[in-house]
Amino acid sequence: MxxxxxxxxxxxxxxxxxxxxxxxxxxxxxxxxxxxxxxxxxxxxxxxxxxxxxxxxxxxxxxxxxxxxxxxxxxxxxxxxxxxxxxxxxxxxHRYCGACGTPAERVAGEFCLRCPACGHSAYPRISPAMMVLVRHGDGILLARHAGRISAIYTALAGFVEPGESIEQTVHREVYEEVGLKVGNLRYFGSQSWPFPNSLMIAYTADYVSGEIRVQEDEILEARWFGPGDPMPEIAGRVSIAGALIRAHMPQGWAG
Structure with missing residues (x-):
């Protein structure tokens, strides 16, 4: 194969x-x-x-x-x-050592490319990223991301930065992207997302305070959706974003 x-x-x-x-x-x-x-x-x-x-x-x-x-x-x-x-x-x-430029060699028994000259090792890159669905009463916060042509609404997401825990990333990204404070984080699930090398770690969180203020270079629009609101186009079932939203749909939604 x-x-x-x-x-x-x-x-x-x-x-x-x-x-x-x-x-x-x-x-x-x-x-x-x-x-x-x-x-x-x-x-x-x-x-x-x-x-x-x-x-x-x-x-x-x-x-x-x-x-x-x-x-x-x-x-x-x-x-x-x-x-x-x-x-x-x-x-x-990683065909060549990132430290000295020597051709790297595959190490038997593990996914590692090692430099025979300086010993520098390179492993497959995995980039952890959080996803969070913010809840407020009976409503959920969905956003359209900048840089995407589609009109899909989805949960907020962002990559973990050096020195952060995944929970710290959730708080930072929510505040940066939409200006809100959240609490009561609850783990939902995870998914390998090879586009190109992410590990998506999904949470729910409850709204604590703030008014929506979008980070314009990241978010085109963010709004609350609740019971009685028309259901927007959301992420497909194959992605953890789609699963996360469908598991917490406001009353009256279906899909």
């Missing part, structure tokens, strides 16, 4: 979403040693690699955006593709 990526696109058979075999990979200039194991188990068949941006898909195949394969691949297939993408991206971006 070979996962071949061109940037954030996965090579699949156009009609079925089937992954390429070893012969197709070889035709793309990918010998077996160029394919990274996706799991540490030496018997696991999954391998992953990146090709250059100018590589064209072979006849009958297409490079498809990973996000666009939701619904084409099942949940298990998407989870494997997401993991494979992160492994392939790690291998692509």
């Amino acid at each position: 070979n996962f071949v990526f061109r940037r954030d696109e996965l090579l699949v058979v156009e009609e079925t979403g089937v992954l390429p075999d070893a012969q197709v990979c070889a035709g793309l200039g990918l010998p077996p040693q160029a394919l990274q194991p996706v799991w540490l188990d030496p018997g696991a068949p999954q391998r992953a690699a990146h090709v250059e941006p100018d590589i064209e898909a072979p006849q009958g195949y297409a490079f498809r955006k990973l996000r666009g394969l939701f619904g084409v691949l099942d949940d298990h297939g998407m989870a494997q593709a997401g993991r494979a993408y992160q492994i392939a991206e790690w291998a692509r971006t």
Whole structure:
């Protein structure tokens, strides 16, 4: 099972979403040693690699955006593709030591690329990010994020900064993005989100004080939605954002 990526696109058979075999990979200039194991188990068949941006898909195949394969691949297939993408991206971006520039070498038995000259080690990057749905009485706070063309409303989110706990990130991001103070944080769940390397950690929180004041470079609009309000377009069920919102919908909403 070979996962071949061109940037954030996965090579699949156009009609079925089937992954390429070893012969197709070889035709793309990918010998077996160029394919990274996706799991540490030496018997696991999954391998992953990146090709250059100018590589064209072979006849009958297409490079498809990973996000666009939701619904084409099942949940298990998407989870494997997401993991494979992160492994392939790690291998692509750490071919050379970030400290001295020496070609890095794969360490047996772990996901580690180590410099043979200075010993610097590089592991697959995972960037923790919080997501929070703020509740106020029977209403919930949803926002439209800047930089996105769609009209989707979703929960607030942001990356953890150095020295922060995830709870501190929740308080900071909510105040920065919408000017509100919150409390009573409750863990909801987590999801690997390989676009490119996030771990989304979702919470609910209760409104404490403040008036909505959006951070314009991050948020286009933020507002309370409660019972009787028309339901806006929200994140899909495949994302933890969609699950978080649907688990706390105001009375009368459905979807």
